[in-house]
Amino acid sequence: MTETTAPALTRTPGGPQRATLLELFFDLVFVAALALTSIDLARKLSWAGVVEGLLPLLAVWWVWQITTLVTDYYDPERWPIQAILGGTMLGSILLAATLPAAFGPHGLFFAIVYVTIHLGRGLPLVTFQRGGPQIRAARFMIWFGVSTPAWILGALSPHPTTRGALWALALALEYLIGALRYPVPRLGRVPLSQYETAGRHLGERYQQFMILTLGDLIVVPALKFGQTGFSGLRTAALLAAFAATALLWQIYVFRIGLRFETVIDQNPGRVERWAPYTQVLTVAGVVALGTGFELVIGQPGGTTPAAWAVVLFAGPALFLVGRITFEYQMFRRYSRSRVAWAVVLIPMAVVACAVPPLLATVLVAINLLGVAVTDAIRGRRGSGRLSGDP
Template sequence: MTPISHIAHKKVTWLELFYDLIYVAAISITAHVLVHSHHGAIQAGTVIKYFLIFVPLWWAWTGFTVYVNRFGKDDTVQRVAYFLQMAFVIVMAASINEDFDAYYLAFMLGYVGIRLSTALMYIRTWLENDGEPRRIARYLGLTFLGGALVSFSSVLIPGDAKFFVLYLGIFADILLPLLARKKVLSHLPVHHPHLLERYGLATIILLGELILVIVNGLREGHVGVEYMIAAVLGFATTVSIWWHYFESSEHIAEEDRKSSGQSIIYGHLLTFLSLGLIANVLHYDFHQELTVRNFGWLALSGFTLYVISTAVIFLPGKSRLHIRQTLIRTAVFIAVAAIALPLLPSTTAIYAALFLLFAGFALAEGIVRNRGKRSVA
C-alpha cells in the first residue's frame, strides 16, 4: 500500500479543529507566564521560561500536524493518536507555571508522550509503505523517536542539567528535519493549502485570545475613558494583524508550491510567540504594571517578531526583486518601531503607535500585493 495523501485535496477535519483548541488553551496559559512582573519589569528569567515552555508546545503540535498533512488517513488508529495526544497536552497545560522546576516532571512526560505517539505513527507509515513515503517516514520516525528518548532520559539527570538534556532532545528534533530538507523531505512535498489552513486556524484562535484579554480588561477595570481607549486600540490592533496575516496567507495559497513547507512550519513559531507577547501588551495596558520603558520594549518585541515571522512564511517562492523589496519594507518598519516605541512618553502613546505600525504594515503589504496582481493581469 502507498497512500500518498498529499496528492489528494485535503480539508481540515472537525477532529483537527478540536485538537487545535486543546493546544491553544495550553499556549494561552503559557503566555500568562509573562503576566508576572516585578518592580515594573518582566524579569529576564520569566522571558526565558516563556520561550522554554512555548517551544515544546509548538513543536509537539507541529509534529503531528505535519504528519497528518503528509500521511493522514483519518482511520481509527489516527483518531486514537489524536485523543491520546490531547490527554498529554492537558497534562502539559496543567504543568505550566512560573515555577517551572516544581512542575517539570509532569510537563516533560506530557511532551515525551506526544512525541512518542507521533514517532510511532511515522513508524507505522514506514512499515505500511514503499518508495519515498517509506524512506521519509523511516527518517522522521527514527529521528523523532531518538529525540523523545533523549528528552525522556532527563529524568535521570539531577539539578538544572536535566533542562539541558530535555532541550537537547527537542532541538535535535527541530534541527534534523531542517538538515534533511533537500535530500529527503523535498521528495514528498507537503500539501501547502492544507498546511496553511491548519496554521491559519491556530493563528485565528490565538487572535481570539487577544479579544479575550480585552474583554477581561474591561470586566476587571472601572468604566472610564482610559479603558475604552485601551479596548479600542487593542481591537484595532487585532484587526490589523488579522487583515495582514490572512490577506497574505490567501495570496500564497493560490501559488503552486512544491516544497517541504519549512518556511511555513518554522516561521509560525515566531508568529505564535509574537501573538503571546502582544496579548501581554494588551494586558499591561489595562493593568499599568510595567514602567513606560519596559512596556515599550515589550511592544517592540511583539511587533518585530511578527513582521520577521511573516517575511519567513510568505516570501519563499517569490522573485529576488520581490524578496529584496519586501525585506527593505520590513526593515524600515522595524527601524521605525525601534526608534519610536521605547522612547514614547506614555503607555497610551506606545499602544497607539503599535496599532499604527501594524495598520501601516498591513496597508503597505496590501498595496504591493494589489500592484502585483494588476501587473500580472
C-alpha cells in the same frame, strides 16, 4: 533504501485536501496554551521569565507542527489517524495545563507528557504500516528518542538554569533535524516527494492556526479587562488592543491567501519544509504582544516600564520578521516597506518609555496601520502580487 508505498493510511493522490473539523478542534488546545503563556509571562516579566516561557512554547509549537505533518501525509479521515490525533490532543491539554509550572514543580510531568506525545504518536504508525510510511514514522521516532534523555534529565534537575540548558539543547536538536529531513543511517532522509503530498491542506492548516492564534489577543485582554474593572483608560486600552489585533489579521490572513495558493502550485514542498521556522516567529510575536496587552490593561496610566515597552514592540517586530522571512523563502523577494516599518518599531519603543502604557499601545496600532496601508497601496500597484518595491 527503496521505499514502497502502503496506502492503507496515507493520502491517495488526487484526494481531498481540505482540513477536517477534528483538526480545527485540535487547534483550540493550543490557543489555550498561548493564552496561558502570555498571562504567565506578564506575571514574571524578566529575562529568566522569558526563557522559561519561550522554551515550553517552542515545545508546544513543535507538537502542533509534527502532528500537522502527520495529517498532511496520512489521511485524517481514517479512524486510526483520528485516534492518534485524539491522543495527541489529550496530551496537548495536559501540556497546556502545566505550561506555567514547567520550570517549577510540574517540570517532570511536562517532559514526560511531551516525549510521550511524540513517541506514542509514532508507535502505531511504525507498528501497523509497511514500506515508505513505516520508514517515515521510524525516522521521526528515532530522533525523538535521541532527544528524550535531555528532556527527562532537564526535568529532574532542581536548577532552572540546568533545566533550561538541557531543554534548549533538546529543542535545538529537534528543530535542526527537522530542517535536515530526519536523516537516519541506512534509512536516509524523508524524501522530498513526501513533502508534496497535500500542500494545499498544509497551507489551510497554517491559516486556520494563525486565525486562532490571534484569538490570544482577544482572550487575554478581555479576561484582564473583566478582572480589573471598567474605567475610561482601561476601555481605551482594550480598544487599542483590538485595533492592533484587527490589523495583524489584515497583515497576515487577508494578504496571505493567494500567496499560499501560488507557492503551493509552484512548489508545494517548500511550504512544508520552511513554514515551521517562519511561522513560529509570528506565533512568538502574538504571545509577546498578548503579554503587553495584559500588562497595559491592568495599568494603562503612569509611565511605561522599559520591560513593558520591550514586549509591546517586540511582539509586532517578531510578527513582521516572520512574515518578511516567509515571503523571502517562498518568493525570493521581500517587502521593503514592511522592513521599514519593522525598523521604525525601535525608536517607537524608546518613545514609549516616556509615555503612559495606553499611548504605547496606540503607537503599536499606528505602526501596524502603516504596514496595512502600505500593503494595500503596494497591492493595488502590483495587482495583488508580492512586490519588492518600497
